Amino acid sequence: MSALLEVSRLNKHFGGLHAVKDVSFTVERGEVIGILGPNGAGKTTVYNLLTGFIAPDAGSTVIFDGRPVLGLAPHRIAGLGISRTFQLCRPFVGLSVMENVIVGGLGPARDRSARLHDRAASLLQRVGLAGKAEVAVEVLSYGDQRRLEIARALAARPALLMLDEPFAGLGSAEIADLSTLIRQLHADEGLTVILIEHKLREFMRLVSRVIALDFGEVIAEGTPEQIVVHPAVIEAYIGRGNEGSVDAA
Amino acid sequence: MFGRRIDRLGVAAFVVFMALLPLVFPGNYLIGVLTVSVIYGIWAVSWDFMSGLTGRENFGHSLFIGVGAYTAGFMNTSFGLNGWWSLPAAMLVAMLFALLIGLPTLRLKGPYFALAMLSGAVIMQRLMLIFWEQTGGEEGINGLEPLIRSQLGFYYFALAALCAITALLALLARSHWGLILRAIKGDEATCQAAGINVTLYKIVSLIISAAFAGAGGAMYAHYQLQVSPQLFAVVTSITIITMVYVGGMGSIYGPVGGAILLVLLTELLRRFGEWRLMIYSVTLILILFFLPNGLIAPIWRRVRATWERRT
Amino acid sequence: MVEILIVGAVSSAIYAMLAVGFTLIFGVARVLNLAHGSFYALGAYGAYFFTSTLKMPLALGALLSVALVAAFGIGVERVLIRPMRKSQLAVLMISLAVALVIEQALFLTFGSEYRNVPAFVDTKFRIGHVDIGGARLLALGVSVVLIGALWLFIQKTRVGSAILAISQDPVAAQYMGIPSDRIFAVVMGLSAALAAAAGILAGPFLTVQPTMWLLPIVKAFAIVVVGGLGSIPGSILAALMLGYAETIVGYTVSTSWTEIVSVLATLLMLVIRPAGIFGRRAAF
Numbered sequence: 001m002s003a004l005l006e007v008s009r010l011n012k013h014f015g016g017l018h019a020v021k022d023v024s025f026t027v028e029r030g031e032v033i034g035i036l037g038p039n040g041a042g043k044t045t046v047y048n049l050l051t052g053f054i055a056p057d058a059g060s061t062v063i064f065d066g067r068p069v070l071g072l073a074p075h076r077i078a079g080l081g082i083s084r085t086f087q088l089c090r091p092f093v094g095l096s097v098m099e100n101v102i103v104g105g106l107g108p109a110r111d112r113s114a115r116l117h118d119r120a121a122s123l124l125q126r127v128g129l130a131g132k133a134e135v136a137v138e139v140l141s142y143g144d145q146r147r148l149e150i151a152r153a154l155a156a157r158p159a160l161l162m163l164d165e166p167f168a169g170l171g172s173a174e175i176a177d178l179s180t181l182i183r184q185l186h187a188d189e190g191l192t193v194i195l196i197e198h199k200l201r202e203f204m205r206l207v208s209r210v211i212a213l214d215f216g217e218v219i220a221e222g223t224p225e226q227i228v229v230h231p232a233v234i235e236a237y238i239g240r241g242n243e244g245s246v247d248a249a
Numbered sequence: 250m251f252g253r254r255i256d257r258l259g260v261a262a263f264v265v266f267m268a269l270l271p272l273v274f275p276g277n278y279l280i281g282v283l284t285v286s287v288i289y290g291i292w293a294v295s296w297d298f299m300s301g302l303t304g305r306e307n308f309g310h311s312l313f314i315g316v317g318a319y320t321a322g323f324m325n326t327s328f329g330l331n332g333w334w335s336l337p338a339a340m341l342v343a344m345l346f347a348l349l350i351g352l353p354t355l356r357l358k359g360p361y362f363a364l365a366m367l368s369g370a371v372i373m374q375r376l377m378l379i380f381w382e383q384t385g386g387e388e389g390i391n392g393l394e395p396l397i398r399s400q401l402g403f404y405y406f407a408l409a410a411l412c413a414i415t416a417l418l419a420l421l422a423r424s425h426w427g428l429i430l431r432a433i434k435g436d437e438a439t440c441q442a443a444g445i446n447v448t449l450y451k452i453v454s455l456i457i458s459a460a461f462a463g464a465g466g467a468m469y470a471h472y473q474l475q476v477s478p479q480l481f482a483v484v485t486s487i488t489i490i491t492m493v494y495v496g497g498m499g500s501i502y503g504p505v506g507g508a509i510l511l512v513l514l515t516e517l518l519r520r521f522g523e524w525r526l527m528i529y530s531v532t533l534i535l536i537l538f539f540l541p542n543g544l545i546a547p548i549w550r551r552v553r554a555t556w557e558r559r560t
Numbered sequence: 561m562v563e564i565l566i567v568g569a570v571s572s573a574i575y576a577m578l579a580v581g582f583t584l585i586f587g588v589a590r591v592l593n594l595a596h597g598s599f600y601a602l603g604a605y606g607a608y609f610f611t612s613t614l615k616m617p618l619a620l621g622a623l624l625s626v627a628l629v630a631a632f633g634i635g636v637e638r639v640l641i642r643p644m645r646k647s648q649l650a651v652l653m654i655s656l657a658v659a660l661v662i663e664q665a666l667f668l669t670f671g672s673e674y675r676n677v678p679a680f681v682d683t684k685f686r687i688g689h690v691d692i693g694g695a696r697l698l699a700l701g702v703s704v705v706l707i708g709a710l711w712l713f714i715q716k717t718r719v720g721s722a723i724l725a726i727s728q729d730p731v732a733a734q735y736m737g738i739p740s741d742r743i744f745a746v747v748m749g750l751s752a753a754l755a756a757a758a759g760i761l762a763g764p765f766l767t768v769q770p771t772m773w774l775l776p777i778v779k780a781f782a783i784v785v786v787g788g789l790g791s792i793p794g795s796i797l798a799a800l801m802l803g804y805a806e807t808i809v810g811y812t813v814s815t816s817w818t819e820i821v822s823v824l825a826t827l828l829m830l831v832i833r834p835a836g837i838f839g840r841r842a843a844f
Binding site: 304353354363365367378490524531541 | 592643648649650652653654656657658660661664665667668778781782785817819820827
């Protein structure tokens with residue numbers, strides 16, 4: 001069976017800045033993999049390139065589920081089965097929690113109305129927001145907004161879930177809860193998950209494989225245990241003053 | 250809006266009130282004022298559906314109104330067609346214009362979209378004057394035939410049209426379509442990430458908005474029996490936006506009340522003559538400052554809440 | 561040919577004065593002030609009022625008009641625009657409403673007939689084979705001087721540096737202790753003064769009536785979009801382009817098409833390259 005996501009020679013220049021250099025990796029179905037790297041390594045840029053928000057340089061190849069996706073508009077790529085979250089929570093302001101999740105499922109892969117509503121309700125249940133379905137999103141705590149983001153991303157029944165620093169801004173107890181939630185959802189929904197983080201600890205428990213980025217290139221790839229002792233990774237982190245242990249801004 | 254009993258009662262009361270008014274106070278003057286207020290209601294509702302829900306304020310709504318009115322004017326006078334053909338024709342032409350101007354401008358950020366639409370209306374006004382030989386220039390097109398000979402009859406037709414259009418748009422607004430539009434207002438990029446074709450929804454909503462604005466324009470043309478470039482004026486667009494602000498942006502039913510209220514108020518202020526527009530503009534400033542959520546919709550929500558507490 | 565050269569230059573100069581002020585406000589406060597055209601109108605009407613009704617000498621009336629409009633601009637910013645600054649659209653609406661109020665006020669005070677703003681220089685000059693009105697030449701000269709003075713002000717003074725700093729990074733500027741609100745007021749006063757001066761200089765040969773605010777703002781917007789919002793050199797360049805484009809169209813096709821040139825240019829630019837020629841963030 002072919003890989004779910006194949007990325008080859010992904011490049012992006014912003015003017016003179018070579019932000020993403022020859023990044024290549026594959027993601028098999030059902031995996032949970034992590035993309036690790038210090039701030040500015042290009043992780044979110046890679047996400048934006050994969051999901052169509054930024055156009056990659058020529059010569060890059062991205063194949064999702066056997067289909068090339070370069071050049072497609074973001075909503076088309078999302079419709080193929082990729083859902084993503086953003087680094088900063090971006091709920092639909094002005095809508096309730098339930099409405100937020102419902103909108104998540106209104107893309108091309110949509111269910112009919114009734115089933116969508118049920119699915120939204122069950123998703124809220126799973127992420128622990130069932131009691132707050134009618135609440136306006138503006139008053140949610142940050143941790144709850146993160147959960148909402150995940151519920152919303154899952155409403156479209158994606159094959160691939162891409163999370164961008166899901167633990168940023170959360171306390172350790174919330175991180176543990178969210179981590180457990182992600183693991184459960186991965187198992188129950190049959191998802192493939194990519195996770196961006198720059199904190200090592202969370203990765204160790206969640207992912208089976210890590211791709212380490214620095215200055216836009218892949219510097220190492222392996223299991224969490226291998227990555228942690230990899231010389232290039234250590235240099236990227238220790239060489240910049242222990243960024244790996246600092247919480248996200 | 251139609252789901253709850255209090256809302257249905259409210260709608261019924263409104264329709265009955267509007268229908269009975271000219272019977273209780275007979276006279277063509279009142280019928281005329283009410284007709285104009287109803288047509289403004291159609292324009293305001295059509296604006297609210299697109300701009301109120303998505304938050305992409307359109308400063309050039311008069312473009313669609315004028316285009317619809319001129320279509321009616323041409324069809325009736327130059328082609329001698331019966332007035333009833335003008336309505337669908339006006340809608341089609343307005344929809345075409347919406348497609349043409351919407352495609353390039355809708356991807357612009359808020360203020361730029363607003364000003365681009367304003368520019369569009371200004372261009373059209375200029376063009377009507379430049380091609381004065383075909384369009385009648387400043388004086389425009391005269392001598393249209395009324396759609397319905399009886400003043401009262403036309404008023405009821407307009408009222409029915411307003412109700413039908415409002416009902417349709419309210420239904421759309423309450424449906425998933427409206428939900429998507431409101432989500433677009435919240436965060437466009439996230440909508441795209443969720444698989445929603447944001448551009449398509451914006452354009453189709455603009456087209457729908459334009460269709461009814463154009464229909465209103467045609468109705469106005471067949472009511473005034475003349476069409477002039479003044480229809481494209483900035484003042485028209487701003488007046489409509491004021492009505493929507495008074496009514497409550499995004500509520501769909503609010504702008505209807507806002508339109509009728511403001512037109513009636515303007516008539517009451519008629520003895521101030523030249524001061525009317527000034528009062529309008531000052532009102533707009535006051536509303537933007539003190540009542541950003543409007544007047545009508547918040548009041549109705551209060552009424553509804555009180556009713557539901559009693560029952 | 562010479563005529564087109566000079567008339568084009570005059571138009572460009574007037575437009576540049578309007579556009580530079582408009583783009584300055586955007587660069588510093590990130591707002592599009594639609595009442596900008598009203599400052600232009602008020603300048604012209606002020607000069608008319610002081611000279612015709614109060615019988616003041618023109619120079620005094622002109623200066624007084626500019627000063628009052630500048631003060632008025634600062635007042636409008638303080639009272640009406642500043643509270644709304646969180647939303648660009650709200651500022652758009654409020655400034656448009658202010659413009660309408662001013663238009664109505666002018667209409668109620670002065671009526672809708674065209675008013676006569678006297679010219680500083682009434683004689684015609686002969687350049688090449690062509691007669692050019694002294695008022696137009698003066699407008700050209702004064703505009704160049706004023707814009708040059710503004711450029712010097714921004715480059716050489718501390719306030720000017722503050723303006724540049726805020727345009728580039730408003731947050732950092734605040735951290736550095738730059739009093740943003742006071743700078744906004746200064747910028748507003750300067751741009752209102754420039755617009756008023758444009759109105760006074762152009763008054764003698766352009767129409768003066770209550771609705772005269774709309775076309776300048778449409779054109780200023782056009783210029784600023786084409787040149788790049790927030791970029792003063794961009795505005796000057798685009799003002800030249802549009803001023804000449806209009807003049808050429810006016811002489812070759814017909815004058816009624818001139819108004820459309822700028823609006824069409826805006827729409828085209830917005831569609832093709834929304835950032836304009838110099839991009840959105842280019843400071844002076």
